[in-house]
Amino acid sequence: MTNTVMILGMAAVTVFVKAALFVLGDRVVFPPLLKQALGFVPVTVLTAIIVPMILSPNGEGLELTWRNPQLVGALAAVLACVVTGKQLLTIAVALGVFFAWQLGVLA
């Protein structure tokens, strides 16, 4: 019983955090400075999520080495994206290099 209450409470908290601003909709007016700040959210949050996954994939310190498939795959992705500018191709190249590295080079 307590655990079900715990779960439903978590759900209520999470729905509130996620949906409150959407539900308010037009009633929310951001000042220009905040709008400018929000413009930087995608590029900063997405980078912040992946950088630790690339640099220390095992959570055991910096792995700046060719034996780190996440790092090699990420470099291939950046290169493919800069050269081609195509999103799907970038993802395909990155995954190809990553799995080839993991299953071929390091195996």
Added chain:
Amino acid sequence: MTRRSSFAAGARDTLPMVIGAAPFGVIFGTLVAAGPLAAWQGQLMSLSVYAGSSQFIALGLVAGHAGLAVIWLTTLIVNLRHALYAATLLPHVAHLPARWRWTLGFFLTDETFAVMAGYYARHPRAPLGHWYFLGSCLSMYANWQFWTLVGLLFGAAFPQLQSLGLDFAMVATFIAIVVPQLASLSNFAAAVAAGAVAYLGQDVPYKLGLMAAVVAGVAVGMALQRWRSGGLEAGRREEEAA
């Protein structure tokens, strides 16, 4: 573009995220099966809370006999970043009927935010963008429910799932979204600052290292933007004076 093709495009573009999240769904289900919660409660958590990292943290807190208030407060802090996502995407959904805004808000995740940030950067005024949004949301949600269930039922059959590195699909997609935006100096500096702080703060609890990284990145980006536009204005004034 029809509603259906927009919905399908959103689902399709979320596919790498779906692959990346799958192992974590299985691992979550496996941990529930091995812990104090009933299996149906684990599925209920995936269905109603639908926020991976806070689900994992809650399992740890339950096992450690934490009180309800602690678990709820932790959930709030860990999921705070979603309010930032909502604020960023708000201009694109504010015109929709309330039922749409409730629905899209409930389904917001890191992955769908990434897909939608990339989509709106390419199509800032797409009239059927909310159908694309919904397609991304529902494929992610169905995926999370399915793999939670698989983990609950057959978790023991997937040893070492994490070592396959399927979450790299998510990394690759984020790179494909971020790199085109790095052409401006202020965005580039913001990303470098955010990445550095995120790396240094990765062991900070409650994902607060991530929030600190965003704050640092935004601050650097804005400072640079202001400095550059200030420099341009000064340049114009000098030209006018000459």
